[in-house]
Amino acid sequence: xxxxxxxxxxxxxxxxxxxxxxxxxxxxxxxxxxxxxxxxxxxxxxxxxxxxxxxxxxxxxxxxxxxxxxxxxxxxxxxxxxxxxxxxxxxxxxxxxxxxxxxxxxxxxxxxxxxxxxxxxxxxxxxxxxxxxxxxxxxxxxxxxxxxxxxxxxxxxxxxxxxxxxxxxxxxxxxxxxxxxxxxxxxxxxxxxxxxxxxxxxxxxxxxxxxxxxxxxxxxxxxxxxxxxxxxxxxxxxxxxxxxxxxxxxxxxxxxxxxxxxxxxxxxxxxxxxxxxxxxxxxxxxxxxxxxx
Amino acid sequence: xxxxxxxxxxxxxxxxxxxxxxxxxxxxxxxxxxxxxxxxxxxxxxxxxxxxxxxxxxxxxxxxxxxxxxxxxxxxxxxxxxxxxxxxxxxxxxxxxxxxxxxxxxxxxxxxxxxxxxxxxxxxxxxxxxxxxxxxxxxxxxxxxxxxxxxxxxxxxxxxxxxxxxxxxxxxxxxxxxxxxxxxxxxxxxxxxxxxxxxxxxxxxxxxxxxxxxxxxxxxxxxxxxxxxxxxxxxxxxxxxxxxxxxxxxxxxxxxxxxxxxxxxxxxxxxxxxxxxxxxx
Numbered sequence: 001x002x003x004x005x006x007x008x009x010x011x012x013x014x015x016x017x018x019x020x021x022x023x024x025x026x027x028x029x030x031x032x033x034x035x036x037x038x039x040x041x042x043x044x045x046x047x048x049x050x051x052x053x054x055x056x057x058x059x060x061x062x063x064x065x066x067x068x069x070x071x072x073x074x075x076x077x078x079x080x081x082x083x084x085x086x087x088x089x090x091x092x093x094x095x096x097x098x099x100x101x102x103x104x105x106x107x108x109x110x111x112x113x114x115x116x117x118x119x120x121x122x123x124x125x126x127x128x129x130x131x132x133x134x135x136x137x138x139x140x141x142x143x144x145x146x147x148x149x150x151x152x153x154x155x156x157x158x159x160x161x162x163x164x165x166x167x168x169x170x171x172x173x174x175x176x177x178x179x180x181x182x183x184x185x186x187x188x189x190x191x192x193x194x195x196x197x198x199x200x201x202x203x204x205x206x207x208x209x210x211x212x213x214x215x216x217x218x219x220x221x222x223x224x225x226x227x228x229x230x231x232x233x234x235x236x237x238x239x240x241x242x243x244x245x246x247x248x249x250x251x252x253x254x255x256x257x258x259x260x261x262x263x264x265x266x267x268x269x270x271x272x273x274x275x276x277x278x279x280x281x282x283x284x285x286x287x288x289x290x291x292x293x
Numbered sequence: 294x295x296x297x298x299x300x301x302x303x304x305x306x307x308x309x310x311x312x313x314x315x316x317x318x319x320x321x322x323x324x325x326x327x328x329x330x331x332x333x334x335x336x337x338x339x340x341x342x343x344x345x346x347x348x349x350x351x352x353x354x355x356x357x358x359x360x361x362x363x364x365x366x367x368x369x370x371x372x373x374x375x376x377x378x379x380x381x382x383x384x385x386x387x388x389x390x391x392x393x394x395x396x397x398x399x400x401x402x403x404x405x406x407x408x409x410x411x412x413x414x415x416x417x418x419x420x421x422x423x424x425x426x427x428x429x430x431x432x433x434x435x436x437x438x439x440x441x442x443x444x445x446x447x448x449x450x451x452x453x454x455x456x457x458x459x460x461x462x463x464x465x466x467x468x469x470x471x472x473x474x475x476x477x478x479x480x481x482x483x484x485x486x487x488x489x490x491x492x493x494x495x496x497x498x499x500x501x502x503x504x505x506x507x508x509x510x511x512x513x514x515x516x517x518x519x520x521x522x523x524x525x526x527x528x529x530x531x532x533x534x535x536x537x538x539x540x541x542x543x544x545x546x547x548x549x550x551x552x553x554x555x556x557x558x559x560x561x562x563x564x565x566x567x568x569x570x571x572x573x574x
Binding site: 003004005006007009010012013014016017019020021023024026027028029030031032034035038088091092095096098099102106107108109110111112113114115116117118119120123124125126127128130131132133135138150166169171174175178227230231234235236249252253256257262265266269270272273276277280 | 303304305307308311312315316317318319321322325333334337338340386387388390391393394395396397398399400403406409410413414415416417419420421422423424425426427428429443444446447448452460464467468471476477478480502505506507508509512513524525527528531534535536540543544547550551554555557558559562565566569570
């Protein structure tokens with residue numbers, strides 16, 4: 001798309017673009033190219049020289065059981081976060097759509113967690129569930145549940161899922177509410193006149209109309225769980241216990257920054273780039289469809 | 294409408310339960326920031342505020358805890374504020390001028406530049422951690438505000454948003470400006486910038502929160518305790534999150550860390566909602 005009437009200056013547009021282009025080249029494209037470059041090379045043990053090894057790093061990574069483990073962990077984690085963040089958000093949005101009085105107050109409170117940093121969200125929930133200290137940990141202990149997420153992988157996973165979903169509910173709530181408010185009231189009234197009860201009206205009329213929103217949110221939530229939850233994992237579990245919560249982004253960081261495995265970490269980076277590109281492509285295809293909807 | 298009246302309480306009840314669950318962790322944290330660490334660690338802590346709030350906050354702000362090498366949370370808040378403002382203002386500034394260039398001029402390579410900016414969406418810092426750190430270290434920007442902010446201020450989303458908006462400015466306005474002898478910079482300052490006010494406000498809210506809440510990047514480029522942002526500072530103060538942790542100070546710091554962005558969402562809700570919805574397009 002372009003404008004009919006434009007300014008004629010030749011040099012000015014380049015000057016206006018310069019700062020953004022410089023930053024993208026120096027801090028985005030150059031490092032990304034380096035990640036691709038290092039992903040095909042292996043360093044000698046002293047890090048002095050490296051040689052081209054083709055796809056060897058990728059094969060090593062993909063054959064590494066700890067990488068497969070991280071892949072599975074990420075899949076379970078992101079799906080669980082998406083479901084746990086979408087379902088309550090939908091319920092709350094449907095309810096908020098119905099109230100008139102105090103609607104703004106409800107909305108304000110429900111939107112607030114969005115502003116909390118992932119790592120802080122992690123600390124909030126860690127504090128509730130800290131074994132022997134947290135309020136919820138006490139209740140669980142009292143109920144006879146052997147709660148110790150520091151030692152038990154599945155409990156650690158549950159904790160980071162809850163903390164991650166908590167933060168994302170705000171976002172989903174906002175989009176569901178907007179979706180609900182854009183549904184013509186006449187459609188719902190027509191269904192009511194036809195004798196459809198509350199439940200029928202929701203499942204047969206409202207929910208199908210919300211399905212584009214739901215799909216869009218599913219993608220956004222998976223992207224969030226993949227890339228924006230590093231702070232939660234780092235603050236709460238450090239990927240443990242025994243790598244039970246080591247999602248892909250955490251592993252890239254750990255292998256590259258802590259274990260200094262440049263080739264392996266770069267290969268993982270390149271795989272992650274592939275995942276981002278795929279997810280972004282899905283997102284944009286969908287958004288285009290929404291425009292024609 | 295007897296029926297509508299009888300079910301009217303259901304949404305309120307569900308919303309109140311939902312809010313109670315969602316607000317609970319924040320409530321407990323606020324309460325814990327008014328207790329002493331022994332009151333928290335030994336035995337179930339009280340769910341009602343205690344009297345130790347002022348001293349906890351003063352200690353947190355001035356000296357942090359044993360794990361922050363004497364750097365107080367006040368310093369961390371300042372660092373975070375500087376970085377968040379630099380990121381928000383920087384992203385808006387460079388995006389609005391690049392969108393202006395792409396929309397209001399015709400020049401060779403126009404679309405190539407647009408795509409160059411657009412495709413950065415696919416290169417989040419998480420997929421290029423080590424080489425990006427190497428670039429920043431090579432430029433001597435480790436432990437500086439510039440190192441914390443500049444690599445994050447490229448913005449495909451903001452550029453897209455401004456481009457979208459600029460395309461709706463009628464051609465007549467550009468023509469009128471030309472007839473009046475106004476050049477492109479004049480037109481930008483007197484017409485485009487004032488028209489973009491609401492978009493700028495909405496983006497500012499979203500980007501300030503984004504900048505304030507950064508984690509991975511500050512973790513990589515700061516070693517000096519004096520340059521720590523507050524979110525990283527809390528991670529350091531937390532230690533293992535067990536009975537050795539100075540919980541009362543950590544909880545006071547947590548409240549201080551989440552207050553500014555939450556206050557912005559509450560006070561500027563209209564802009565926040567607009568920003569969140571628009572940046573997703």
